[in-house]
Structure formats: structure tokens, C-alpha cells
Amino acid sequence: LLAGERLPATRELAGQLGLNRTTVSAAYAVLEEAGLLRGEVGRGSFVAQRKNEANVPGAPPSGEPDALWRSVLGEPDGLPAAAGSRAAISFASSRPAEDEFPMDAFRRLAREVIDSPEAAAILQLGSPYGYEPLRRYLLDEARRSGAATSEDDLLITNGCQQALDLLSRVLVAPGTPVAVEDPVYHGLLSVFGRAGARLLPVPVGEHGLNVAALESVMASERPRLLITTPNFQNPTGTTLSQAARNAALELAQRTETIVIESDIYSDLRYEGAPAPSLKQLDSSGRTVLLGSYSKVAFPGLRVGWVIGPRPLIARLAEAKQISDLHSDQLAQAVLLRFAESGELKRHLEATRRAGALRLRAVLEACERHLPRGSRFTRPQGGMNLWVELPAPLESEAVLRGAEERGVNFLPGIYFGARREHRRGLRLSFGGLRPQEITRGVAAIGEAAAAELAGHRERAALEPVAALV
Amino acid sequence: LLAGERLPATRELAGQLGLNRTTVSAAYAVLEEAGLLRGEVGRGSFVAQRKNEANVPGAPPSGEPDALWRSVLGEPDGLPAAAGSRAAISFASSRPAEDEFPMDAFRRLAREVIDSPEAAAILQLGSPYGYEPLRRYLLDEARRSGAATSEDDLLITNGCQQALDLLSRVLVAPGTPVAVEDPVYHGLLSVFGRAGARLLPVPVGEHGLNVAALESVMASERPRLLITTPNFQNPTGTTLSQAARNAALELAQRTETIVIESDIYSDLRYEGAPAPSLKQLDSSGRTVLLGSYSKVAFPGLRVGWVIGPRPLIARLAEAKQISDLHSDQLAQAVLLRFAESGELKRHLEATRRAGALRLRAVLEACERHLPRGSRFTRPQGGMNLWVELPAPLESEAVLRGAEERGVNFLPGIYFGARREHRRGLRLSFGGLRPQEITRGVAAIGEAAAAELAGHRERAALEPVAALV
Numbered sequence: 001l002l003a004g005e006r007l008p009a010t011r012e013l014a015g016q017l018g019l020n021r022t023t024v025s026a027a028y029a030v031l032e033e034a035g036l037l038r039g040e041v042g043r044g045s046f047v048a049q050r051k052n053e054a055n056v057p058g059a060p061p062s063g064e065p066d067a068l069w070r071s072v073l074g075e076p077d078g079l080p081a082a083a084g085s086r087a088a089i090s091f092a093s094s095r096p097a098e099d100e101f102p103m104d105a106f107r108r109l110a111r112e113v114i115d116s117p118e119a120a121a122i123l124q125l126g127s128p129y130g131y132e133p134l135r136r137y138l139l140d141e142a143r144r145s146g147a148a149t150s151e152d153d154l155l156i157t158n159g160c161q162q163a164l165d166l167l168s169r170v171l172v173a174p175g176t177p178v179a180v181e182d183p184v185y186h187g188l189l190s191v192f193g194r195a196g197a198r199l200l201p202v203p204v205g206e207h208g209l210n211v212a213a214l215e216s217v218m219a220s221e222r223p224r225l226l227i228t229t230p231n232f233q234n235p236t237g238t239t240l241s242q243a244a245r246n247a248a249l250e251l252a253q254r255t256e257t258i259v260i261e262s263d264i265y266s267d268l269r270y271e272g273a274p275a276p277s278l279k280q281l282d283s284s285g286r287t288v289l290l291g292s293y294s295k296v297a298f299p300g301l302r303v304g305w306v307i308g309p310r311p312l313i314a315r316l317a318e319a320k321q322i323s324d325l326h327s328d329q330l331a332q333a334v335l336l337r338f339a340e341s342g343e344l345k346r347h348l349e350a351t352r353r354a355g356a357l358r359l360r361a362v363l364e365a366c367e368r369h370l371p372r373g374s375r376f377t378r379p380q381g382g383m384n385l386w387v388e389l390p391a392p393l394e395s396e397a398v399l400r401g402a403e404e405r406g407v408n409f410l411p412g413i414y415f416g417a418r419r420e421h422r423r424g425l426r427l428s429f430g431g432l433r434p435q436e437i438t439r440g441v442a443a444i445g446e447a448a449a450a451e452l453a454g455h456r457e458r459a460a461l462e463p464v465a466a467l468v
Numbered sequence: 469l470l471a472g473e474r475l476p477a478t479r480e481l482a483g484q485l486g487l488n489r490t491t492v493s494a495a496y497a498v499l500e501e502a503g504l505l506r507g508e509v510g511r512g513s514f515v516a517q518r519k520n521e522a523n524v525p526g527a528p529p530s531g532e533p534d535a536l537w538r539s540v541l542g543e544p545d546g547l548p549a550a551a552g553s554r555a556a557i558s559f560a561s562s563r564p565a566e567d568e569f570p571m572d573a574f575r576r577l578a579r580e581v582i583d584s585p586e587a588a589a590i591l592q593l594g595s596p597y598g599y600e601p602l603r604r605y606l607l608d609e610a611r612r613s614g615a616a617t618s619e620d621d622l623l624i625t626n627g628c629q630q631a632l633d634l635l636s637r638v639l640v641a642p643g644t645p646v647a648v649e650d651p652v653y654h655g656l657l658s659v660f661g662r663a664g665a666r667l668l669p670v671p672v673g674e675h676g677l678n679v680a681a682l683e684s685v686m687a688s689e690r691p692r693l694l695i696t697t698p699n700f701q702n703p704t705g706t707t708l709s710q711a712a713r714n715a716a717l718e719l720a721q722r723t724e725t726i727v728i729e730s731d732i733y734s735d736l737r738y739e740g741a742p743a744p745s746l747k748q749l750d751s752s753g754r755t756v757l758l759g760s761y762s763k764v765a766f767p768g769l770r771v772g773w774v775i776g777p778r779p780l781i782a783r784l785a786e787a788k789q790i791s792d793l794h795s796d797q798l799a800q801a802v803l804l805r806f807a808e809s810g811e812l813k814r815h816l817e818a819t820r821r822a823g824a825l826r827l828r829a830v831l832e833a834c835e836r837h838l839p840r841g842s843r844f845t846r847p848q849g850g851m852n853l854w855v856e857l858p859a860p861l862e863s864e865a866v867l868r869g870a871e872e873r874g875v876n877f878l879p880g881i882y883f884g885a886r887r888e889h890r891r892g893l894r895l896s897f898g899g900l901r902p903q904e905i906t907r908g909v910a911a912i913g914e915a916a917a918a919e920l921a922g923h924r925e926r927a928a929l930e931p932v933a934a935l936v
Contacts, residue, residue: 034595034596034789035594035595036595066753066777066779068724068726068753068754069753069777069779069780070779072639072692073638073779073780073783093593095592095593098588098589098591098592101588101591103587103588106582106587106591107582107583107587110578110582110798111579111582114574114578114579114582115575119574120566120567120569120571121566121768123566123569123574123766123767123768123769124566124569124766124767124768125561125563125762125767125768126503126768127502127503127504128502129503132516157792158626158791158792158793158795158796159792159793161789161790161791161792161793162791165790165791169662170541187789187790190790194637194790224540256536258536258540285534285536285537286536294593298591298592299591299593300589300592300593300594300796300798301591301796301797302792302793302795302796309534309537311534311538311541315541321502321629321655321658322629322633322655322658322659322662323626323629323630323633323791324625324626324627324630324633324770324792325626325627325629325655325770326770327626327770328626328770328795328796328798329769330578330768330769330796330799330802331796331798331799334798
């Protein structure tokens with residue numbers, strides 16, 4: 001298929017392939033999220049601009065490669081689902097709003113960096129630990145806040161995703177038991193699944209990780225790692241209370257479990273009071289903290305970090321060097337200027353004000369437009385909210401109807417560590433305007449209502465069982 | 469040890485630890501290359517600016533973590549050896565000269581990118597395949613040159629190192645037989661060693677990969693992959709003739725071996741005529757080409773790429789997404805402008821002129837200053853040259869003496885796929901001025917002469933065997 005080409009309608013393709021139409025719709029949503037397709041309301045789905053293979057003079061087509069590559073590659077093992085979506089209203093990607101990027105500040109500070117005398121050194125090969133001035137800045141900040149002890153060190157990564165990947169390389173062997181939240185960010189499942197971890201799901205309720213369930217998993221399965229996002233968890237948006245944090249840490253200490261805490265959303269609190277991070281509460285040195293600029297600044301600049309005990313960071317730096325030598329230094333230098341200049345703080349304040357309006361919009365819209373019997377989380381910050389539709393609705397079927405209305409989201413099946421979450425769906429509202437959120441949730445509500453009506457019709461047509 | 473602190477002299481530390489002094493010197497060289505130490509001529513070695521742990525208010529020191537982390541982390545598995553060295557004259561890192569970076573062009577073009585209307589989109593989350601305009605540009609270029617067929621696709625990576633890492637993830641399982649050059653780039657050994665590959669060394673001679681040896685390895689061991697750098701191989705700088713390229717490809721075809729061709733140095737040809745890449749010669753679709761801007765532009769911007777059959781690239785994109793979602797987009801956009809504007813071509817021409825002078829300097833200096841009986845390669849381009857010292861000299865011992873003279877390099881042991889190369893050493897001359905090269909090689913020659921004299925003295929003192 002060439003760029004710009006129109007894909008068959010989901011109904012048509014489902015018919016051709018003998019598949020359920022929801023399957024085709026879900027595949028389109030994933031492709032769209034990966035930037036391979038773009039949806040246009042009322043017109044259908046089109047191949048995005050990424051191939052350019054028509055009429056290019058090149059080498060002759062190759063001879064017999066397909067069998068070779070088929071034999072070598074086997075089955076794919078991942079799920080392409082990271083990049084942005086171009087649906088009219090897309091709830092599919094957990095990312096900030098592009099039109100709220102502080103471009104003037106970025107341009108001014110980036111110019112300072114490229115005009116500085118350090119520019120040549122920034123463009124030279126660097127250290128696997130990261131650009132030293134940024135590393136020192138982040139470590140100082142963390143020490144000041146109590147998020148790093150004097151025993152800790154810090155490694156810069158290409159966003160939080162690479163931090164997870166490096167941790168999986170260093171800490172996980174095939175069969176290593178790893179406790180994870182359920183539902184949980186699909187990119188985390190891919191990383192630890194790929195590393196061969198035995199994933200132990202711990203349910204997430206309205207108030208985050210269920211600590212009683214955690215205790216039972218820890219007692220019976222002895223996980224080596226617990227991976228958790230206590231603030232505005234992805235996909236549920238839920239937050240763990242301070243009491244629950246203390247309890248989780250105590251459990252980890254008793255069972256000698258290492259705790260990996262993803263803290264990438266904590267600066268995006270729109271209401272309520274913050275609780276200390278596990279890393280700040282932990283005096284036993286077992287907690288590893290992941291931070292990132294991706295959710296609070298510019299995700300296209302891939303800069304995150306890991307804070308943990310020095311021997312771990314040294315091992316992660318080795319793994320980092322094997323992975324890609326070091327992170328891009330221009331991005332690191334620009335983000336350092338952004339933080340040091342106070343512009344990051346200013347931008348965060350603006351983001352929180354805008355985020356509060358988004359949050360109110362999504363909560364009100366869910367209250368108003370989702371079908372009766374729906375349950376949804378009530379986050380106090382972050383970018384994500386989790387909906388559970390009432391039976392017999394399934395989120396993939398509702399997605400199909402929503403897409404016809406120009407709206408998409410990621411259905412629950414992508415977030416299941418064990419359970420399938422067929423009634424669940426994630427609404428990522430961080431990149432949308434309040435009016436878009438309202439319209440989008442209304443469209444999802446319409447799609448759900450139509451789907452419910454279809455169910456009722458079908459039920460009415462079913463033969464009544466004989467009374468015997 | 470705190471930043472700025474002086475390390476004990478190698479002699480002193482060797483005494484304290486009961487180790488051979490060459491071991492300590494080699495460790496210092498590796499630490500220096502990783503940016504953790506800096507050497508100052510006549511003053512010793514100092515901890516580089518990367519820790520900042522004195523007098524920082526922070527959380528209390530942690531309780532009992534060491535045992536936990538020791539039990540979890542076990543033994544380190546990598547070799548920290550990528551970043552730049554700060555010795556007075558360092559032959560240790562294969563990288564371009566910072567003071568020849570075209571900073572004016574960089575500043576102008578980077579400003580164009582940050583001021584452009586696309587800047588906000590560049591700062592938003594992107595595609596695992598890479599920044600689309602750069603991806604399309606590189607693919608068009610490759611199609612025009614015959615390095616990509618219409619069956620091929622292209623993925624942007626964080627430099628060539630990440631391309632190797634992703635390939636190892638997709639193509640290598642524990643025990644997979646992989647043919648590699650010997651000696652070979654240590655970062656390649658780390659990647660494929662970590663992935664559990666069974667490495668099959670194929671000797672590199674004066675004219676690159678030994679094709680007769682390759683044939684015998686292929687016949688007896690049936691490697692799944694062959695990884696090779698036909699142009700200016702790292703560490704030897706050697707180049708494979710076109711006849712040998714054809715023969716290697718024919719062998720690969722006969723044995724159904726996949727060929728991974730690293731082509732990151734080919735633009736740095738200072739003399740002689742170029743041969744087509746394996747990828748250009750291969751009509752069977754089994755060759756995967758790795759390219760990079762790191763050796764020819766700005767290594768601190770981590771941008772490389774892989775060209776290969778579409779199904780492989782799709783799998784690599786999945787692995788890329790799991791690794792770090794996507795590569796930094798600002799760096800990609802700046803390098804695209806650099807290439808499109810013609811400044812890359814201009815810079816390459818200047819680099820080739822300067823490289824020719826470097827190459828002449830290093831060859832003349834080796835001829836003149838290395839001890840009699842030394843052998844060294846005669847590259848026609850690239851950044852590296854390989855020396856084999858005559859018995860009984862070992863390169864680690866010579867490194868010790870060279871360091872006392874303010875010069876360092878990487879000894880052969882870091883490049884051995886199987887053989888230890890104890891007499892070998894790599895001279896990376898890409899980042900040095902011709903006068904530095906001359907002085908540096910002269911210092912190595914002096915160190916070798918002193919070491920030889922020491923050998924003779926010790927031999928003279930040895931008791932003569934009784935004649936019985």
C-alpha cells in the first residue's frame with residue numbers, strides 16, 4: 001500500500017478476511033497510534049506518509065529473500081503502539097498537547113545552547129551515564145528532595161521506556177518473578193514479557209495498587225521485583241495513599257523485593273495533596289526511581305533517568321553503553337537549560353492549570369455520556385482515566401462505533417497483565433482540548449448506546465428456551 | 469572517590485592490590501575512555517567531574533541495601549569503553565575531531581530547525597521508524613545508489629550501536645552461530661556476546677576478512693549471520709577487495725547466511741578507489757546495511773540507520789519501540805537539514821582532506837617509531853590502524869609506558885573474538901592533529917623500546933641452563 005492510499009472500510013476488510021469487524025478496527029487503531037495510518041472523519045483510514053517506493057530508481061528487485069527472512073524472523077513478538085494518533089479526536093496516546101508546548105521558551109533556550117561555547121563538546125561522543133551537567137543537576141535536585149541518598153547515583157536514559165528496558169536487561173532472567181499492576185502500561189508488559197519475566201499481576205483498584213492482593217502475591221510467589229506507578233498510574237490514573245505506600249514498602253522490605261517506581265506523572269497533579277514518593281519514604285535502599293521529561297516537557301526529546309544504588313546504576317550504564325553508547329546530548333543540554341532557567345516550572349504551572357480543565361471535562365463527560373452502569377476512575381492528575389463498561393458491552397466493539405464517529409482510544413486488552421479487561425478502556429486526555437474531550441466522550445457514549453441497542457435486538461431475536 | 473580526586477599511581481595501586489601494573493594501567497585506560505577518569509600528563513589520573521556527593525543535603529544514608537544489590541546484580545557483564553578520552557594524546561576512541569566540527573553550519577541549520585513551523589511536531593512523540601522526513605531522505609538516497617531495493621525499508625536508530633543491539637534482539641537466540649571478524653570492534657562483541665550468540669571468529673588480514681577462512685567457518689559451523697565491515701574495518705582499518713566481496717556474498721548465498729554490513733566509515737576514504745558495498749552487490753536480499761552520521765558528522769547526536777528487507781525492518785521497529793519508543797527527533801531534524809543543505813557533503817570533503825594528512829602522519833610515524841619487527845595495517849581511510857608488536861612485547865605493557873608519556877590507546881585484548889591479540893593494539897587517529905599523531909606514536913615507540921630493554925635486562929639476569 002502506498003502513502004495516501006485509502007484502506008478498505010473495516011466492515012469490508014473483515015468480510016474479506018473472515019474476521020470479526022472489531023478485530024479489524026482494533027488493528028486500525030493500533031496502526032494509527034503507531035503513526036502508520038491516519039483516520040479522516042467520514043472519509044476512512046489512509047496510509048500515512050512513511051513509505052516512498054513508487055517510481056524511485058533503485059537496485060533491481062531481489063531474488064529469493066522472502067523464504068530466508070520468513071525462516072529467520074518467525075512470529076512477531078511486540079505490539080506497535082507508541083506514537084501519536086491522527087484521528088479527529090484521539091484518546092489513544094498518553095502524551096501532552098502539542099499546541100501548548102512553550103515554543104518561544106524552547107526556541108530561545110535551544111538557541112542559547114547551540115550558540116554556547118559548549119556546543120562542540122555537546123556534539124562530541126559522550127558518557128553512557130549521560131550529559132554530565134544534566135546528570136549533576138538532576139542528582140542535586142533529587143538529593144535536595146530526599147529522592148536520592150548519598151548512596152545513590154543517576155543514569156540518563158532515552159525516556160522512561162529505555163529505563164524499563166535497561167532494568168529488564170540487568171535484573172530479569174527468563175522466569176524471574178515480577179509483580180506488576182493490572183491493568184498496566186502496555187510498553188511495560190512488552191519489555192518485561194520480552195525479557196522472559198514471569199509477570200505476577202496485582203489488581204489496581206480505585207485507589208491504586210491493591211495492597212492486600214500485593215501481600216498475597218508476595219507471600220505466595222516471592223517476586224524479585226515490584227514495578228509500580230503510585231502517582232496517576234497508566235492506564236488508570238489512580239494514586240496510592242501514603243498509608244498504602246508505607247504498607248507496600250514494608251511488604252517489600254519483609255520479602256526482600258526490589259521496588260521500581262515510575263514517577264513520570266507526579267508533577268501533573270491538578271487537585272489534592274501530593275504524597276511522598278516510595279523512593280523518598282524508603283530508607284532501606286531497595287527502591288529505584290524512574291523520572292522523565294517526556295510527560296512534562298517535550299516527548300520528542302527522549303530524556304528520562306533512573307535513580308538507584310550506585311552498583312545498580314553502574315550496571316545499567318554498562319547495559320546502556322551496549323544498547324546505544326549514550327543518549328543524545330543536544331536534547332539533554334536543551335532540557336537542562338529549560339529546567340535551570342525556570343521555564344520548566346513556569347510551563348508546569350500552565351500545564352497544571354490546563355490539566356485541571358481537561359480533568360474536569362473528562363470526568364463530567366464520563367458522568368454524562370457513558371452508559372448507565374459504567375464505572376470509571378477519578379484521577380487527581382496525570383493524563384489517563386480508565387473506564388469499565390457494563391456487561392454485555394466490550395470495549396473493542398465500542399471502539400469500532402467510536403471510530404465511525406471520528407474518535408479512538410485503546411481498548412482494555414492492551415493493558416492486561418493477565419486478565420483481558422475486555423470491558424475496560426483507557427481515555428488518554430492529556431493531548432486534547434476540553435471541548436474535544438467532551439465531544440469525544442459523547443461519541444463514545446453514542447457508540448456504546450448503539451452497541452447496546454444492537455445487543456438488545458439480537459437478544460429479542462433469540463429463540464426462547466422451552467420450559468421443560 | 470570524589471570528582472577531581474587524584475588516583476594512586478599505577479605502580480602504587482598495583483603494589484597495594486598485589487596486581488600486575490599493566491592490569492592497573494589497562495583499567496585506568498578503560499576508565500578514562502569511559503569518561504570516568506582524566507589523565508594529566510606528568511600529574512597522574514583524576515576522577516572526572518561526574519559525581520557530586522560532598523556536602524549535599526539529602527535523605528539519610530540507607531540501611532541494608534548492599535547485600536540485597538550484591539545478591540541481585542552478581543558479576544558485571546560488559547566493558548565500559550565508548551566515550552572520549554581526555555589523555556594528552558589519546559588514540560583510544562574511534563571518533564572525529566571536535567575542533568573540526570563545522571560549528572557555523574551547525575548553528576545556522578539548527579536555528580532553522582528550531583525556528584521552523586515543524587518544531588512543535590518535532591518535539592512531540594514520534595514514530596519508532598524514525599523522523600519521517602529523514603527516513604524518506606535516507607531511503608531515497610539509498611535507492612538512488614542501489615543500496616536499497618524496492619523490497620527494502622529503513623529504520624532510524626541511535627547510532628550504529630543500537631542497530632547492532634536491535635539486530636541481536638531480533639536475530640539472535642542463545643547459541644545462534646554468528647561469524648565475526650577477528651579482531652573486531654569491542655562494542656559488537658558486547659552486544660552479540662550479551663545476546664548469547666556463539667561467536668565464530670574469522671581472521672582479518674591486511675586486506676580485510678580472510679575469505680578462505682570464512683569459507684571454512686561457513687562449511688563447518690553454518691553461521692546464521694556474518695557481521696562485517698568491508699570498508700576501513702574497526703579496529704584494523706582494512707578494506708575488502710571487490711573480488712573478495714563477491715566471493716563472500718557467494719558463500720553467504722550458498723550457505724543461506726544473512727550478512728550484516730556495517731558501512732559507517734565508507735565516506736572517509738582518503739586514497740584509492742571505492743568498491744561497491746555488499747548491499748549494492750547483493751541481488752539476493754540477504755544483506756542488511758548499517759549507516760550512521762556519528763563518524764562523519766556529530767557523534768553526540770545519536771543517529772544511525774538500518775536498511776534491509778521490509779519484514780526485518782518491521783521487526784526491528786517493534787524492538788526499537790520496546791527499547792526506547794523512538795530516536796530523538798531534534799537531532800534527526802538537524803542532521804536532515806545538514807545533509808539536505810549540502811553542508812554534510814562540504815564537511816565530508818574537508819574531513820577527507822584532513823584525514824589524508826592524518827593517515828600520512830600515522831603511517832610515517834609507525835614506519836619510523838615502532839620497534840623493528842612491528843607490523844601494521846595500511847588503511848586507505850577511516851579512523852583506525854592496527855599494530856602488531858614483535859615478541860616479546862605485549863601491548864598492555866607498552867600502554868603502561870605510553871601512559872607515563874601522556875599517550876594512550878586500546879590494547880588488543882579488547883578486540884579479540886577468540887584470540888587474545890596480546891601483541892596487538894588499535895591506533896584511533898580520527899580525532900588527532902597530524903603533529904599529535906607523530907608525537908603520540910613516537911611516545912609509544914619509546915615506551916616499546918624501554919620495555920624491550922627491560923626484557924633484555926631480565927633475560928641477561930636469568931640463570932643460564934646447565935649443559936648436561
